[in-house]
Amino acid sequence: MAEKHFKYVIVGGGVAAGYAAREFAKQGVKPGELAVISKEAVAPYERPALSKAYLFPEGAARLPGFHVCVGSGGESLLPEWYTEKGIELLLSTEIVKADLACKTLTSAAGATFKYDILIIATGSTVIRLTDFGVQGADAKNISYLREIDDADKLIEAIKAKKNGKAVIVGGGYIGLELGAVMKINNFDVTMVYPEPWCMPRLFTAGIAAFYEGYYAKKGIEIIKGTVAVGFDSEANGEVKAVKLKDGRVLDADIVVVGVGGRPLTTLFKGQIEEEKGGIKTDGFFKTSVPGVYAVGDVATFPMKLYNEIRRVEHVDHARKSAEQAVKAIKANEEGKSIDDYDYLPFFYSRSFDLSWQFYGDNVGDTVLFGDSDPSSPKPKFGSYWIKDGKVVGAFLEGGTPEENKAIAKVAKLQPPVENLDLLAKEGLTFACKM
Numbered sequence: 359m360a361e362k363h364f365k366y367v368i369v370g371g372g373v374a375a376g377y378a379a380r381e382f383a384k385q386g387v388k389p390g391e392l393a394v395i396s397k398e399a400v401a402p403y404e405r406p407a408l409s410k411a412y413l414f415p416e417g418a419a420r421l422p423g424f425h426v427c428v429g430s431g432g433e434s435l436l437p438e439w440y441t442e443k444g445i446e447l448l449l450s451t452e453i454v455k456a457d458l459a460c461k462t463l464t465s466a467a468g469a470t471f472k473y474d475i476l477i478i479a480t481g482s483t484v485i486r487l488t489d490f491g492v493q494g495a496d497a498k499n500i501s502y503l504r505e506i507d508d509a510d511k512l513i514e515a516i517k518a519k520k521n522g523k524a525v526i527v528g529g530g531y532i533g534l535e536l537g538a539v540m541k542i543n544n545f546d547v548t549m550v551y552p553e554p555w556c557m558p559r560l561f562t563a564g565i566a567a568f569y570e571g572y573y574a575k576k577g578i579e580i581i582k583g584t585v586a587v588g589f590d591s592e593a594n595g596e597v598k599a600v601k602l603k604d605g606r607v608l609d610a611d612i613v614v615v616g617v618g619g620r621p622l623t624t625l626f627k628g629q630i631e632e633e634k635g636g637i638k639t640d641g642f643f644k645t646s647v648p649g650v651y652a653v654g655d656v657a658t659f660p661m662k663l664y665n666e667i668r669r670v671e672h673v674d675h676a677r678k679s680a681e682q683a684v685k686a687i688k689a690n691e692e693g694k695s696i697d698d699y700d701y702l703p704f705f706y707s708r709s710f711d712l713s714w715q716f717y718g719d720n721v722g723d724t725v726l727f728g729d730s731d732p733s734s735p736k737p738k739f740g741s742y743w744i745k746d747g748k749v750v751g752a753f754l755e756g757g758t759p760e761e762n763k764a765i766a767k768v769a770k771l772q773p774p775v776e777n778l779d780l781l782a783k784e785g786l787t788f789a790c791k792m
Contacts, residue, residue, distance in 0.1 A: 363472040364393040364446070366687070369453055369463060370479035370622075371396020373405055373673050374654035374680040376426030376435060378477055379445055381684035389444020395463065395471065397452035398505055401437045404429035406673050408509040409535040410708060413516070415543050421506070430677055456625040458647050477683055478626065478637060478645075478652040482619035482671060487527070487586065494589030497597040500613045503532055515612050516543050522611030524548070525600045527586050529556040531707060532616025534569065537578055538709035540614065548579040548608055550586060550600070560705060560716060564726040565741055565753060569712075571732030576710065581606070589613070619671060621656040633658045636669040641698030642686035643679055651687065653679040662700045663770070664719060674704045702770050712737075715762045718751035718769030719743065725778050727785030730755075740765065742781060742788075748772040749781075752789060764789040 366382065368375045375394050379402070382392050396402070404424045411419035425434045433439075440447040453471075455464040463471045484502040487495035499519070501512045524540040526533050529551030540547045549556075555566035570580055581602070588601040589610075600608045621636050631638045631646035636658035643651045643659065654676035658669045682699045689696045706715045722745030730739035736756065743751035750772055752765035768789045775781050781788060 361470045361472060362393070362446075365391040365474045366393070366477070367463065367471060367473035367475075368392070368394045368477045368479055369456070369625075370481055370654075371398045371402050371449070372479065372481045372654070372676065373402065373426055373429075374479040374481065374676040375477075376402030376680075377677045378479060378653065378680035378684050379440065379443075380427055380432070380435060381681045383443045383445070385684060385688040387443070387445070390446070391444075393446040393448055393471065393473075394440070395448045395451050395453060395465075397450065398507075399450045400506060401435065401440065401447060401449070402426045403506065404673070405504075408506065409503055409532055409539065412506075412509050413513065413536075413539040413543070427677075429673065453625060456629070458626065458629045458650060461649070474649060475687060476650045477680075478650065478656055479654050479676075479680065480622035480625070480656055481676075482621050482655040484615075485618045485620060487615055487617070492586065492588060493601075494591060494597075497589050497591040498595045499597045499611065500589065500615060502615050503536065504619070512612075512614070516540075516545075519545075519611035521545065523609050524612045524614065525550060525586075525608050525610040526614050526616070527551070527600070528616035528618075529553060529580075529582075530559070530616055530618065531557070532614075534573075535707060535709050536614045536616060537573060538576075540612070541576055541578055542710075545612070547577070548581060549573070550581045550584065550602065550608070552583060552585045554582060556580075560720055560753075562720075562724050562726070562741060564724070564730065565755075568730040568732055568737065568739065568755070572710070572712065572737075575732055581608075586613075619655070621669070621671075623656055633667060634669050638667075642696070643683035643699070644686065651683040653683050659699060659701075661703075662698060663702060670701070670703060672703075672705055675701060702766065704766070712755060713757075714753065714755040715757060715765065716751065716753045717766040718749075718772075719745070720751045720753075721745050722750060723778060725782040727782050728755075738786075740786060742768075742775075744775055744778065744781070747776070748774050749788075754786070757786075761786060761790065764792060767792050 407419045407424040452466040453463045484504045524545040526537045526549040584602045584604040587603045590599040637652040639657045639659045655671045661668045728739030738756035740754040
Protein backbone atom coordinates (compact mmCIF):
# COMPACT_ATOMS: atom_id res chain seq x y z
CA MET A 359 0.00 0.00 0.00
CA ALA A 360 1.13 3.55 -0.72
CA GLU A 361 2.82 5.48 2.05
CA LYS A 362 1.30 8.81 3.06
CA HIS A 363 3.22 11.66 4.62
CA PHE A 364 1.79 14.43 6.80
CA LYS A 365 3.42 17.27 8.69
CA TYR A 366 1.17 16.55 11.69
CA VAL A 367 -0.63 13.35 12.68
CA ILE A 368 -3.09 12.92 15.55
CA VAL A 369 -3.51 9.24 16.43
CA GLY A 370 -6.85 8.67 18.18
CA GLY A 371 -10.35 9.85 17.37
CA GLY A 372 -11.85 10.90 20.69
CA VAL A 373 -12.46 14.23 22.38
CA ALA A 374 -8.77 15.22 22.56
CA ALA A 375 -8.27 14.51 18.84
CA GLY A 376 -11.25 16.68 17.86
CA TYR A 377 -10.20 19.61 20.03
CA ALA A 378 -6.61 19.35 18.76
CA ALA A 379 -7.88 19.44 15.15
CA ARG A 380 -9.94 22.55 15.90
CA GLU A 381 -6.92 24.25 17.48
CA PHE A 382 -4.77 23.39 14.44
CA ALA A 383 -7.43 25.02 12.23
CA LYS A 384 -7.45 28.10 14.48
CA GLN A 385 -3.65 28.27 14.18
CA GLY A 386 -3.91 28.24 10.37
CA VAL A 387 -2.91 24.69 9.45
CA LYS A 388 -2.54 24.38 5.67
CA PRO A 389 -4.59 21.88 3.60
CA GLY A 390 -2.91 18.46 3.52
CA GLU A 391 -0.67 19.10 6.52
CA LEU A 392 -2.80 17.35 9.19
CA ALA A 393 -4.31 13.87 9.47
CA VAL A 394 -6.52 12.49 12.23
CA ILE A 395 -6.35 8.69 12.36
CA SER A 396 -9.17 6.97 14.27
CA LYS A 397 -10.25 3.35 14.61
CA GLU A 398 -13.83 4.52 15.13
CA ALA A 399 -16.15 4.86 12.14
CA VAL A 400 -17.40 8.35 13.04
CA ALA A 401 -15.76 11.78 13.40
CA PRO A 402 -14.66 12.78 16.94
CA TYR A 403 -17.60 13.28 19.31
CA GLU A 404 -18.27 14.30 22.90
CA ARG A 405 -17.94 10.94 24.64
CA PRO A 406 -19.81 11.85 27.88
CA ALA A 407 -23.12 11.84 25.95
CA LEU A 408 -22.89 8.04 25.61
CA SER A 409 -23.64 7.40 29.29
CA LYS A 410 -26.33 10.07 29.47
CA ALA A 411 -28.65 11.42 26.75
CA TYR A 412 -27.62 8.86 24.08
CA LEU A 413 -29.35 6.15 26.11
CA PHE A 414 -32.54 8.05 26.97
CA PRO A 415 -35.80 6.33 25.92
CA GLU A 416 -37.19 9.63 24.60
CA GLY A 417 -35.48 12.64 23.04
CA ALA A 418 -32.19 10.76 22.87
CA ALA A 419 -29.04 12.50 21.66
CA ARG A 420 -27.84 11.31 18.25
CA LEU A 421 -24.99 12.20 15.92
CA PRO A 422 -24.38 14.65 14.34
CA GLY A 423 -25.81 16.42 17.43
CA PHE A 424 -22.84 15.80 19.72
CA HIS A 425 -19.71 15.88 17.59
CA VAL A 426 -16.94 17.94 19.18
CA CYS A 427 -16.84 20.76 20.12
CA VAL A 428 -20.46 21.23 21.28
CA GLY A 429 -19.66 20.03 24.80
CA SER A 430 -17.79 23.25 25.56
CA GLY A 431 -20.19 25.55 23.71
CA GLY A 432 -18.36 25.38 20.36
CA GLU A 433 -19.57 24.44 16.89
CA SER A 434 -20.22 20.83 15.90
CA LEU A 435 -17.35 19.62 13.71
CA LEU A 436 -19.03 17.39 11.13
CA PRO A 437 -16.94 15.29 8.70
CA GLU A 438 -17.42 18.07 6.12
CA TRP A 439 -15.65 20.52 8.42
CA TYR A 440 -12.45 18.45 8.23
CA THR A 441 -12.73 18.36 4.41
CA GLU A 442 -13.26 22.14 4.25
CA LYS A 443 -10.16 22.71 6.38
CA GLY A 444 -8.05 20.31 4.30
CA ILE A 445 -7.67 17.95 7.28
CA GLU A 446 -7.53 14.28 6.34
CA LEU A 447 -9.94 12.34 8.59
CA LEU A 448 -9.00 8.67 8.35
CA LEU A 449 -11.80 6.72 10.03
CA SER A 450 -12.07 2.96 10.67
CA THR A 451 -8.27 2.94 10.60
CA GLU A 452 -6.64 1.15 13.51
CA ILE A 453 -2.94 1.77 14.05
CA VAL A 454 -1.28 -1.49 15.08
CA LYS A 455 2.39 -0.45 15.01
CA ALA A 456 4.20 2.76 15.87
CA ASP A 457 7.89 3.26 15.14
CA LEU A 458 8.77 6.55 16.83
CA ALA A 459 12.43 6.43 15.73
CA CYS A 460 11.38 6.19 12.06
CA LYS A 461 8.32 8.47 12.55
CA THR A 462 6.07 5.82 11.00
CA LEU A 463 2.63 4.41 11.88
CA THR A 464 1.22 1.23 10.37
CA SER A 465 -2.49 0.38 10.17
CA ALA A 466 -4.19 -3.00 10.53
CA ALA A 467 -4.77 -2.92 6.74
CA GLY A 468 -1.04 -2.45 6.14
CA ALA A 469 -1.07 1.26 5.23
CA THR A 470 1.88 3.32 6.45
CA PHE A 471 1.80 6.93 7.55
CA LYS A 472 4.87 9.11 8.01
CA TYR A 473 4.78 12.25 10.16
CA ASP A 474 7.00 15.10 11.27
CA ILE A 475 5.06 15.75 14.49
CA LEU A 476 2.85 13.22 16.27
CA ILE A 477 0.13 13.84 18.87
CA ILE A 478 -0.79 10.70 20.81
CA ALA A 479 -4.48 11.00 21.73
CA THR A 480 -5.34 7.31 22.04
CA GLY A 481 -7.35 7.72 25.25
CA SER A 482 -8.34 4.79 27.45
CA THR A 483 -9.91 1.42 27.04
CA VAL A 484 -12.31 -0.19 29.50
CA ILE A 485 -11.17 -2.87 31.92
CA ARG A 486 -13.11 -6.04 31.09
CA LEU A 487 -14.06 -8.83 33.48
CA THR A 488 -12.71 -11.28 30.88
CA ASP A 489 -9.25 -9.72 31.56
CA PHE A 490 -9.41 -11.34 35.01
CA GLY A 491 -10.82 -14.63 33.75
CA VAL A 492 -14.21 -14.12 35.47
CA GLN A 493 -16.30 -17.21 34.71
CA GLY A 494 -18.95 -16.64 32.02
CA ALA A 495 -17.92 -12.99 31.50
CA ASP A 496 -18.04 -13.43 27.71
CA ALA A 497 -21.84 -13.99 27.72
CA LYS A 498 -24.04 -11.89 25.44
CA ASN A 499 -25.64 -8.72 26.89
CA ILE A 500 -22.74 -8.06 29.25
CA SER A 501 -22.03 -4.49 28.19
CA TYR A 502 -19.20 -2.00 28.56
CA LEU A 503 -19.33 1.63 27.54
CA ARG A 504 -16.50 3.46 25.85
CA GLU A 505 -17.33 3.97 22.18
CA ILE A 506 -20.48 4.67 20.20
CA ASP A 507 -20.57 1.02 19.02
CA ASP A 508 -20.79 -0.09 22.66
CA ALA A 509 -23.71 2.30 23.26
CA ASP A 510 -25.52 1.08 20.11
CA LYS A 511 -25.21 -2.55 21.28
CA LEU A 512 -26.60 -1.56 24.68
CA ILE A 513 -29.55 0.23 23.04
CA GLU A 514 -30.34 -2.95 21.07
CA ALA A 515 -30.25 -4.98 24.30
CA ILE A 516 -32.52 -2.44 26.08
CA LYS A 517 -35.06 -2.79 23.25
CA ALA A 518 -34.82 -6.58 23.19
CA LYS A 519 -35.15 -6.96 26.98
CA LYS A 520 -37.79 -4.26 27.53
CA ASN A 521 -38.67 -3.68 31.22
CA GLY A 522 -36.23 -6.41 32.27
CA LYS A 523 -33.66 -6.74 35.04
CA ALA A 524 -30.33 -4.90 34.85
CA VAL A 525 -27.31 -5.46 37.08
CA ILE A 526 -24.70 -2.72 37.18
CA VAL A 527 -21.23 -3.92 38.19
CA GLY A 528 -19.26 -0.99 39.60
CA GLY A 529 -20.10 2.06 41.70
CA GLY A 530 -18.04 4.76 39.99
CA TYR A 531 -18.89 7.25 37.25
CA ILE A 532 -20.21 4.75 34.71
CA GLY A 533 -21.97 2.68 37.37
CA LEU A 534 -23.91 5.65 38.76
CA GLU A 535 -24.77 7.16 35.38
CA LEU A 536 -25.79 3.81 33.85
CA GLY A 537 -27.76 2.83 36.94
CA ALA A 538 -29.83 5.98 36.46
CA VAL A 539 -30.20 5.51 32.68
CA MET A 540 -31.34 1.89 33.03
CA LYS A 541 -33.93 2.96 35.62
CA ILE A 542 -35.15 5.73 33.27
CA ASN A 543 -35.53 2.95 30.66
CA ASN A 544 -37.87 1.21 33.15
CA PHE A 545 -35.52 -1.61 34.12
CA ASP A 546 -35.38 -3.21 37.54
CA VAL A 547 -31.85 -2.11 38.57
CA THR A 548 -29.38 -3.56 41.07
CA MET A 549 -25.93 -2.03 41.56
CA VAL A 550 -23.03 -4.09 42.93
CA TYR A 551 -19.65 -2.79 44.07
CA PRO A 552 -16.99 -3.88 46.58
CA GLU A 553 -16.29 -0.51 48.21
CA PRO A 554 -18.05 0.76 51.37
CA TRP A 555 -19.68 3.59 49.33
CA CYS A 556 -20.06 4.77 45.74
CA MET A 557 -17.44 6.86 43.90
CA PRO A 558 -14.86 6.35 46.67
CA ARG A 559 -12.06 8.00 44.66
CA LEU A 560 -13.90 11.32 44.99
CA PHE A 561 -16.92 11.09 47.31
CA THR A 562 -16.70 11.21 51.08
CA ALA A 563 -19.01 8.89 53.03
CA GLY A 564 -21.30 11.89 53.61
CA ILE A 565 -21.59 12.79 49.92
CA ALA A 566 -22.07 9.15 48.92
CA ALA A 567 -24.85 8.65 51.51
CA PHE A 568 -26.96 11.23 49.65
CA TYR A 569 -26.60 9.57 46.22
CA GLU A 570 -27.12 6.06 47.58
CA GLY A 571 -30.23 7.28 49.41
CA TYR A 572 -31.52 9.08 46.31
CA TYR A 573 -30.98 5.99 44.12
CA ALA A 574 -32.72 3.81 46.71
CA LYS A 575 -35.71 6.17 46.62
CA LYS A 576 -35.78 5.72 42.85
CA GLY A 577 -36.09 1.95 43.44
CA ILE A 578 -32.49 0.97 42.71
CA GLU A 579 -31.11 -1.75 44.96
CA ILE A 580 -27.50 -1.27 46.04
CA ILE A 581 -25.34 -4.19 47.17
CA LYS A 582 -21.98 -3.15 48.64
CA GLY A 583 -18.93 -5.02 49.85
CA THR A 584 -18.97 -7.82 47.28
CA VAL A 585 -18.06 -8.49 43.64
CA ALA A 586 -19.29 -10.47 40.65
CA VAL A 587 -17.38 -13.75 40.43
CA GLY A 588 -19.30 -15.43 37.60
CA PHE A 589 -22.24 -15.36 35.20
CA ASP A 590 -24.80 -17.93 34.11
CA SER A 591 -26.12 -17.94 30.54
CA GLU A 592 -29.15 -19.18 28.64
CA ALA A 593 -28.70 -21.81 25.92
CA ASN A 594 -28.51 -18.98 23.34
CA GLY A 595 -25.51 -17.47 25.13
CA GLU A 596 -27.34 -14.54 26.71
CA VAL A 597 -26.58 -13.71 30.32
CA LYS A 598 -29.29 -14.75 32.81
CA ALA A 599 -27.67 -14.39 36.25
CA VAL A 600 -24.81 -12.74 38.12
CA LYS A 601 -23.06 -14.76 40.83
CA LEU A 602 -21.66 -12.71 43.70
CA LYS A 603 -18.73 -13.54 45.97
CA ASP A 604 -21.03 -13.46 49.03
CA GLY A 605 -23.07 -16.34 47.53
CA ARG A 606 -26.02 -14.35 46.25
CA VAL A 607 -27.25 -14.88 42.70
CA LEU A 608 -28.99 -12.00 40.87
CA ASP A 609 -31.27 -12.51 37.88
CA ALA A 610 -30.13 -10.36 34.95
CA ASP A 611 -31.26 -9.68 31.39
CA ILE A 612 -28.55 -7.06 30.91
CA VAL A 613 -25.31 -6.51 32.82
CA VAL A 614 -23.41 -3.23 32.49
CA VAL A 615 -19.83 -3.25 33.74
CA GLY A 616 -18.01 -0.08 34.79
CA VAL A 617 -14.90 -1.04 36.74
CA GLY A 618 -12.47 1.51 35.35
CA GLY A 619 -10.22 2.04 32.37
CA ARG A 620 -6.58 1.93 31.41
CA PRO A 621 -4.69 4.29 29.13
CA LEU A 622 -3.89 2.98 25.64
CA THR A 623 -0.11 3.24 25.59
CA THR A 624 0.83 -0.27 24.37
CA LEU A 625 1.81 0.93 20.87
CA PHE A 626 4.55 3.09 22.35
CA LYS A 627 5.92 0.82 25.11
CA GLY A 628 9.71 0.75 25.29
CA GLN A 629 10.02 3.72 22.91
CA ILE A 630 8.99 6.55 25.20
CA GLU A 631 9.34 7.48 28.88
CA GLU A 632 6.37 6.55 31.06
CA GLU A 633 5.31 7.55 34.56
CA LYS A 634 2.33 6.73 36.80
CA GLY A 635 0.73 4.54 34.14
CA GLY A 636 0.86 7.17 31.40
CA ILE A 637 3.27 8.77 28.93
CA LYS A 638 5.45 11.31 30.73
CA THR A 639 5.09 14.86 29.39
CA ASP A 640 6.04 18.40 30.37
CA GLY A 641 3.83 21.50 30.75
CA PHE A 642 3.47 21.63 26.95
CA PHE A 643 2.66 17.90 26.60
CA LYS A 644 6.00 17.18 24.94
CA THR A 645 7.20 13.63 25.57
CA SER A 646 10.75 12.28 25.92
CA VAL A 647 10.80 11.73 22.13
CA PRO A 648 11.40 14.89 20.03
CA GLY A 649 8.38 15.82 17.90
CA VAL A 650 6.01 13.56 19.87
CA TYR A 651 3.28 14.95 22.14
CA ALA A 652 0.73 13.10 24.31
CA VAL A 653 -2.62 14.50 25.49
CA GLY A 654 -5.75 13.48 27.39
CA ASP A 655 -6.01 10.22 29.34
CA VAL A 656 -2.59 8.90 28.24
CA ALA A 657 -0.58 11.92 29.44
CA THR A 658 1.15 12.16 32.81
CA PHE A 659 1.94 15.83 33.31
CA PRO A 660 3.12 18.35 35.93
CA MET A 661 0.13 19.76 37.77
CA LYS A 662 1.43 23.22 38.59
CA LEU A 663 -1.18 24.01 41.25
CA TYR A 664 -0.06 21.10 43.47
CA ASN A 665 3.54 20.73 42.28
CA GLU A 666 2.87 17.06 41.47
CA ILE A 667 3.02 14.77 38.47
CA ARG A 668 -0.46 13.40 37.71
CA ARG A 669 -2.58 11.70 35.09
CA VAL A 670 -6.21 12.82 34.69
CA GLU A 671 -8.99 10.85 32.99
CA HIS A 672 -11.63 13.45 32.26
CA VAL A 673 -13.17 15.19 29.26
CA ASP A 674 -12.27 18.68 30.53
CA HIS A 675 -8.56 17.82 30.65
CA ALA A 676 -8.79 16.01 27.27
CA ARG A 677 -10.05 19.24 25.68
CA LYS A 678 -7.63 21.59 27.40
CA SER A 679 -4.49 19.45 27.08
CA ALA A 680 -5.14 19.00 23.34
CA GLU A 681 -5.41 22.76 22.84
CA GLN A 682 -2.27 23.37 24.92
CA ALA A 683 -0.20 20.88 22.89
CA VAL A 684 -1.19 22.42 19.55
CA LYS A 685 -0.50 25.95 20.83
CA ALA A 686 2.92 24.73 22.02
CA ILE A 687 3.68 23.13 18.63
CA LYS A 688 2.82 26.33 16.76
CA ALA A 689 4.68 28.55 19.26
CA ASN A 690 7.75 26.34 18.90
CA GLU A 691 7.65 26.67 15.10
CA GLU A 692 7.38 30.45 15.36
CA GLY A 693 10.10 30.79 17.99
CA LYS A 694 7.59 32.05 20.54
CA SER A 695 6.80 30.85 24.06
CA ILE A 696 3.57 30.07 25.88
CA ASP A 697 2.78 29.50 29.56
CA ASP A 698 3.01 26.04 31.08
CA TYR A 699 -0.26 24.14 31.44
CA ASP A 700 -1.93 25.28 34.67
CA TYR A 701 -4.83 22.92 35.25
CA LEU A 702 -7.51 23.05 37.94
CA PRO A 703 -8.96 19.52 38.23
CA PHE A 704 -12.66 19.50 37.35
CA PHE A 705 -15.13 16.63 37.42
CA TYR A 706 -18.89 16.61 36.95
CA SER A 707 -21.79 14.23 36.48
CA ARG A 708 -25.50 14.30 35.79
CA SER A 709 -28.08 11.63 36.57
CA PHE A 710 -31.86 11.78 37.08
CA ASP A 711 -32.50 15.43 38.08
CA LEU A 712 -29.15 15.65 39.82
CA SER A 713 -26.06 17.52 38.72
CA TRP A 714 -22.80 17.94 40.61
CA GLN A 715 -19.46 19.62 40.01
CA PHE A 716 -16.13 19.24 41.78
CA TYR A 717 -13.02 21.40 41.52
CA GLY A 718 -9.57 21.05 43.02
CA ASP A 719 -8.07 18.30 45.15
CA ASN A 720 -9.94 15.89 47.44
CA VAL A 721 -7.34 15.60 50.20
CA GLY A 722 -7.33 16.59 53.87
CA ASP A 723 -10.22 17.23 56.24
CA THR A 724 -13.74 17.69 54.93
CA VAL A 725 -16.86 19.61 55.91
CA LEU A 726 -20.33 18.89 54.54
CA PHE A 727 -22.79 21.77 54.21
CA GLY A 728 -26.33 22.39 52.96
CA ASP A 729 -29.33 20.11 52.51
CA SER A 730 -28.13 16.58 51.75
CA ASP A 731 -31.41 14.83 52.56
CA PRO A 732 -32.24 12.45 49.66
CA SER A 733 -35.96 13.09 50.37
CA SER A 734 -35.70 16.85 49.78
CA PRO A 735 -37.65 18.11 46.76
CA LYS A 736 -34.65 20.24 45.71
CA PRO A 737 -31.51 19.07 47.49
CA LYS A 738 -28.52 21.40 47.40
CA PHE A 739 -25.39 20.61 49.34
CA GLY A 740 -21.65 20.57 49.07
CA SER A 741 -18.33 19.82 50.66
CA TYR A 742 -14.99 21.53 51.13
CA TRP A 743 -11.63 19.79 51.48
CA ILE A 744 -9.15 21.54 53.78
CA LYS A 745 -5.41 20.81 53.87
CA ASP A 746 -2.72 22.76 55.75
CA GLY A 747 -5.31 25.33 56.80
CA LYS A 748 -6.43 26.08 53.23
CA VAL A 749 -9.47 25.07 51.17
CA VAL A 750 -8.07 22.91 48.35
CA GLY A 751 -11.23 21.32 46.93
CA ALA A 752 -14.94 22.04 46.60
CA PHE A 753 -17.96 19.96 45.59
CA LEU A 754 -21.50 21.17 44.91
CA GLU A 755 -24.72 19.35 44.06
CA GLY A 756 -27.54 21.36 42.51
CA GLY A 757 -25.54 24.57 42.02
CA THR A 758 -26.38 27.40 39.63
CA PRO A 759 -23.75 28.34 37.00
CA GLU A 760 -22.70 31.26 39.20
CA GLU A 761 -22.37 29.06 42.30
CA ASN A 762 -20.34 26.49 40.37
CA LYS A 763 -18.00 29.29 39.23
CA ALA A 764 -17.68 30.38 42.88
CA ILE A 765 -16.56 26.92 44.09
CA ALA A 766 -14.09 26.72 41.18
CA LYS A 767 -12.62 30.06 42.25
CA VAL A 768 -12.26 28.86 45.85
CA ALA A 769 -10.43 25.69 44.73
CA LYS A 770 -8.06 27.77 42.60
CA LEU A 771 -7.40 30.53 45.17
CA GLN A 772 -7.10 28.14 48.16
CA PRO A 773 -8.21 30.66 50.84
CA PRO A 774 -7.14 30.05 54.45
CA VAL A 775 -9.63 28.62 56.96
CA GLU A 776 -9.25 28.53 60.73
CA ASN A 777 -12.56 27.17 61.99
CA LEU A 778 -14.10 24.16 60.25
CA ASP A 779 -17.38 24.41 62.20
CA LEU A 780 -17.76 28.00 61.03
CA LEU A 781 -16.97 26.95 57.47
CA ALA A 782 -19.68 24.27 57.63
CA LYS A 783 -22.17 26.87 58.89
CA GLU A 784 -21.21 29.39 56.19
CA GLY A 785 -21.40 26.71 53.52
CA LEU A 786 -21.88 28.07 50.01
CA THR A 787 -21.77 31.67 51.26
CA PHE A 788 -18.04 31.20 51.92
CA ALA A 789 -17.43 30.54 48.22
CA CYS A 790 -19.85 33.15 46.91
CA LYS A 791 -18.18 36.01 48.81
CA MET A 792 -14.74 35.32 47.28
